[in-house]
Amino acid sequence: MIGNDLVDLGDPELAPERRHPRFDRRVFSRREREVLGASGAPDRLRWIFWAAKEAAYKVARKIDPRTVFSPSRFEVDVDATLKGCVHHGGDRFELRVDEAGGRIHALASEMTLHEADLLWRVAPFEGDAQTASKAVRALARRELAAALDLPVEELEIDRVDRIPVPATCHGELDVDLSLSHHGGFIAFACDLREGASAWRQNHGVEGP
Amino acid sequence: MEASEIQEQVVKILTPYVKDQQALAKVSLETNILEDLKVNSARLVDVVLAFEDAFDIEIADDDVDEVNTVGDCVRLISEKV
Numbered sequence: 001m002i003g004n005d006l007v008d009l010g011d012p013e014l015a016p017e018r019r020h021p022r023f024d025r026r027v028f029s030r031r032e033r034e035v036l037g038a039s040g041a042p043d044r045l046r047w048i049f050w051a052a053k054e055a056a057y058k059v060a061r062k063i064d065p066r067t068v069f070s071p072s073r074f075e076v077d078v079d080a081t082l083k084g085c086v087h088h089g090g091d092r093f094e095l096r097v098d099e100a101g102g103r104i105h106a107l108a109s110e111m112t113l114h115e116a117d118l119l120w121r122v123a124p125f126e127g128d129a130q131t132a133s134k135a136v137r138a139l140a141r142r143e144l145a146a147a148l149d150l151p152v153e154e155l156e157i158d159r160v161d162r163i164p165v166p167a168t169c170h171g172e173l174d175v176d177l178s179l180s181h182h183g184g185f186i187a188f189a190c191d192l193r194e195g196a197s198a199w200r201q202n203h204g205v206e207g208p
Numbered sequence: 209m210e211a212s213e214i215q216e217q218v219v220k221i222l223t224p225y226v227k228d229q230q231a232l233a234k235v236s237l238e239t240n241i242l243e244d245l246k247v248n249s250a251r252l253v254d255v256v257l258a259f260e261d262a263f264d265i266e267i268a269d270d271d272v273d274e275v276n277t278v279g280d281c282v283r284l285i286s287e288k289v
Contacts, residue, residue: 013225128227
């Protein structure tokens with residue numbers, strides 16, 4: 001399973017003066033607050049932690065729909081290369097963070113993340129909040145259809161219990177997908193591991 | 209405190225965080241905070257903290273998880289004030 005999250009660091013809403021004074025205490029564990037306090041760039045790290053928590057939550061909720069998003073219970077451990085993990089209860093989620101062009105994109109999975117199995121993109125977005133959801137679905141459809149050698153018009157992204165599910169006229173595509181948008185960016189991440197292979201085999205489609 | 213007073217205060221607190229002003233103009237108890245009003249999930253933390261301050265209550269993350277709509281906020285706060 002995969003989860004992603006995106007933070008546009010240029011969003012004026014993220015300015016420190018817009019943040020409630022108890023935000024950090026509410027969102028971060030004691031250890032995370034200590035790391036933030038010792039950081040030379042706490043605002044950047046704050047949103048790396050946030051994106052990591054959201055990405056891990058998306059995976060946790062796919063595994064157990066009863067999972068509650070209690071941010072401080074998703075504890076992030078990330079190194080200088082922006083790789084690490086998120087701990088939640090007894091679960092561990094592998095984490096990879098990509099930071100470029102004023103945005104942070106976090107990927108989390110309960111399994112080891114291998115580049116060859118992943119399909120993900122972050123794209124700039126100029127529309128408003130009302131159209132972002134449609135735009136990120138269009139991006140995911142286009143890229144996923146190309147990766148699976150499918151006509152894009154045959155690929156839809158349904159929503160089941162707030163989880164995006166790729167499907168064709170043949171039924172649900174067993175490919176794990178996560179979508180995110182924030183401010184001037186949209187992003188999707190897809191785990192092509194088992195589901196896509198099975199789908200390709202079932203439909204006689206060669207892999208990318 | 210009457211539910212209508214709570215609703216009025218809830219909408220007032222939400223307003224600075226709303227990104228869809230059209231949805232805000234026709235806000236109702238059924239309005240979804242994230243999906244209709246397009247409040248960013250990180251800002252939802254600030255909203256919850258502002259509810260705590262305004263109504264002098266504590267709201268646990270487990271409670272927040274049950275909140276999707278303006279009506280959910282009103283019900284939750286009504287139970288705690």
